[in-house]
Amino acid sequence: MLTRLQERLESTARYLWLALLLVFVLTPFLVTLLASLTPDKAIVSQPARWFTSGFNIDNYIYILTGKLPAQYEVEAGQRTMSMVSQEIRFLPTAMLHSVIVAFLVMIFDLLLAAPAAYALVKMRIGGKGIVLNFILGTRLIPLVAVAIPYYELMQMFRLTNTLTSLVIMYVGLTLPFVILILCVAFRQIDRSIEEAAQVDGLNPLQILVRIVVPVAAPSIVGAGLFAFMLSYCEFLFGLLLATNQSVRTMPVTMASVSVNPDVSLGLTCAGIILGVLPALIVIVPVWRYMIRGLAEGSSK
Template identity: 30%
Template sequence: MATTNPPGTSTTQNPISLRSILFWIMIVAIAAFSLGPILWQFLTSVKVNKDIIAVPNVYFPTQYTLDHYAELFARRPFWVYMLNSAFVAIVSTLLCLGLGAPAAYALARLKLKGEQIILALVLVVTLFPYILLFLGLLEVVQFFGLANTYLALIIPYTAINLPLTILVLRSFFEQLPKDLEDSAKIDGYNTVQMLWQIVLPMTLPALVTTGILAFIFAWNEFIFALTFITRESMKTIPVAAVQLGGATALEIPYGAMAAATVLGTVPLVLIVLFFQRKIVQGLTAGAVKG
């Protein structure tokens, strides 16, 4: 005799497989590994000093305080440091996009002699460790008298990020149909108008993605900012955070340094969250065709 299952019941069972368990374990482990240092810095920034120096470690504060954040602005002009970082990062990012977009468009659309050689050179420069340029840039900064000026940071940041900007934008320009550009030429657009009014709006996700990468690099860069800028009123956040001093020569202000790290990270997080949709579009564009 055939049996029937009650309504609403399923005839098949879906037991949890070992693969799915391992998959979620890996996800949790990667998330903990990535977010652990950030969470530790945040918790340190709101701990009282006795919890920070306690042995064994106190992982979660017994008392919460915002004194370390207040100390940043009371003892040092931290707003000035944030404005310096923002100015240098924004200007260098805009220069990267302003110079990189036309160059990428030319490499994508024009048939240039030695195009492959140019692309190979751009790729080599992209892969070249920028720290090896330090001594050469130091000589250039001293020769032109750029020390303690914003140009001492803006020019190197732009030059370092420009090759990557060109490579990324070139790949996006190559994916655009040329029929749109041909139609624009028939309608009377010149090259500059076509690039500004038609091509660039269609590659906005790529512009946002490369722009954020350039901005993050300029915001977080430390070695050049430490060496080329010695004037207190022109320092950037990474340098200011490292050079925070305690009340005495032997005191290390772990709480204030953690607070400075958190404040230096918040703008980057907000930018990524604000442009999240564009970033995802920029990273996935061209992955599926058809």
């Protein structure tokens, strides 16, 4: 009886803790979403009138189409909207740049990381432990410490203000993580499956493509999506290497909007919601494929 009561109390405490954690994580996003749908006057009034002024999607329409919300047309003589308007209107293009760069980084990461992880885990190579430690150790260096040398390197090859420079940099930043994830996934694959494939006459490349990749597909997809998220949200090198508005990425564009002295809170929040949507869409498959894949890879 006492044991059962103790188990119920522990279960209740666990769910309460998860509920508090969920509230802590979701509250900023929900407040931002609410602010993006609420007129600025209602937000900044004392007290704030969150639910009494109605909701509208004018901020989203303006960002996507350029149609100025009615509240700003009325206030045009009292506040300067041109600077905010021009910057926030670049957000859809900046999001497209971020998606393109992140997608290319994901593809290149998987093409490079899968053979590297297979060689490090399954093949007899001298010093592969040192190689793996070196690859992972490169990510221990603070990015700020290498930002200027990398910038000068890209400038020397005349790649600044191009999406190519961002793809190169982000592949270098995310590749160690992808290799580590795939090493863990490939290590869980039963060795007897590969030995049977070798008996059938398959070479290492064929084993990787026809045996290892299908078995570890969940982890591979999850690792690729993880690289996508890291690349999509990266700010420092996006700021250094893409100073021209024509190649700016989403984080850099949103940063320029947020520091504007006349920034509209509603427009800024709407831009934040639009900017994080691709990352939010990716979160579910990352959890599903990578976490479950690491646990189920060997059984498959």
